[in-house]
Amino acid sequence: MGKRLFESQCALCHGQTGGGGRGPNLHRPQLNKAPDDASLRKVISQGIQPEMPGAWQLSPREVKSVAAYVRTLGSIPLEPLPGNPSRGERLFKTKACDTCHMISGQGSGFGPELTGIGSKRSAAFLRESLVAPEAAVPDEFLLLDLVTASGATIRGVRMNEDSFSIQIKELNGEFHSYRKAALKDLRKLRGKSPMPSYADALKPEEMDDLIAYLASLRGNS
Ligand code: HEC
Ligand code: HEC
Structure with missing residues (x-):
């Protein structure tokens, strides 16, 4: 049951056999954030903010069986990486x-x-x-191109946004805040990275x- 639940609830981020993806490889006998069984069950049910969602949908019995399965993954040897x-x-x-x-x-x-x-x-x-x-x-690194009222072009990462204003951090670390209505142009470069x-x-x-x-x-x- 633990294996089945892992494949349906966890594999998206940890890989079908726990070898990792966006989330870490679980082929380790020692897990930093889950050193013992109680903390492992807690990580599974409550998640790790902000990136791992808690599995609120699982019953305590299900959490226990996923945890037991994660422990069996820990005995799979980590593949050594080629680099130095x-x-x-x-x-x-x-x-x-x-x-x-x-x-x-x-x-x-x-x-x-x-x-x-x-x-x-x-x-x-x-x-x-x-x-x-x-x-x-990640959403907190959304890249923006904007043109200010005076015609200056600014590229940076969105720090904050509401209906009226937007705050941006330039690549040199400078912060700016703008009223959106005053901008000549505002582009969200989704699919691009800083x-x-x-x-x-x-x-x-x-x-x-x-x-x-x-x-x-x-x-x-
Ligand atoms: C949306 C992606 C996602 C899903 C779904 C997910 N995880 Fe994670 N998990 C992560 C990320 C990312 C981390 C690292 C978080 C951090 O350290 O800040 C993590 C960390 C962990 C850790 C701690 C690892 C360590 O070395 O300390 C365990 C254990 C874990 N996940 C188990 C699970 C299990 C079991 C499930 C399914 C019930 C699951 N995760 C579902 C993304 C996910
Ligand atoms: C101009 C600034 C910049 C430089 C230079 C840069 N990075 Fe990044 N890096 C970022 C930003 C912003 C993100 C987050 C957005 C993303 O993931 O695309 C990121 C994401 C990452 C991530 C993913 C982090 C995560 O939480 O998943 C890694 C790993 C990384 N960088 C490593 C490197 C390494 C190694 C180098 C040098 C070879 C490098 N970066 C050079 C800005 C930079």
């Missing part, structure tokens, strides 16, 4: 990833913090983030090294 994490760490700086991402308090905070990214995402998802960042842009694709900017070995580094980042965040 220390080379990846150096690339993170030389390729200027740290101009947009913070790791353990270092870097700049334009993009999402990556301190615990290795326990949030699978390696396959990390690869996709580098090759095709536009494939999964992050460039690195499909051509990284050699295959460099890509592997960066992914190995990111996957190793399992700190709290």
Whole structure:
């Protein structure tokens, strides 16, 4: 029953056999956020804000059986990644990833913090983030192009929006707030990411090294 429930409720994000997707690979005997059975049941029923929804629809018995199944996934050995994490760490700086991402308090905070990214995402998802960042842009990083009343063109990420006003953060970190009625143009670039694709900017070995580094980042965040 746990397996069946996992395949219908969890596989979308964790993969059909728990190998991960947008959510982390569960082929680990130790889970950061679910160190014991009670916390695992809690994670399953209440979720992890904001990205993992709670499985409110499951009865306590069902939650228990999914949890038991997740524990069996933990005995599947993790596939080793091909890259070298220390080379990846150096690339993170030389390729200027740290101009947009913070790791353990270092870097700049334009993009999402990556301190615990290795326990949030699978390696396959990390690869996709580098090759095709536009494939999964979270709503809080919606890219905007707008033209102000004085004719200046501004590109940035939407921070806030209501019926009358919109707040935007430019790539250089500056914040602006505009009355929508005063703007000459406002475009929401859905399907585009503020992050460039690195499909051509990284050699295959460099890509592997960066992914190995990111996957190793399992700190709290
Ligand atoms: C919509 C996507 C999504 C669904 C559906 C989902 N999860 Fe998750 N899950 C995630 C994400 C993303 C994380 C990482 C969250 C974080 O760390 O901030 C996560 C984290 C976890 C963790 C903690 C892993 C660790 O290393 O600490 C467990 C356990 C887990 N999920 C189990 C499940 C189970 C079991 C189900 C089905 C009942 C499920 N998830 C459904 C996205 C999802
Ligand atoms: C111009 C700023 C910028 C640069 C440079 C940049 N990123 Fe990003 N990155 C972002 C933004 C914004 C997002 C969130 C939107 C998205 O996922 O497309 C993101 C998303 C990500 C994600 C997905 C995070 C998640 O929660 O799923 C990863 C991983 C990542 N970046 C790694 C890197 C690496 C590694 C580099 C360097 C090779 C890099 N980024 C360079 C801005 C940037």
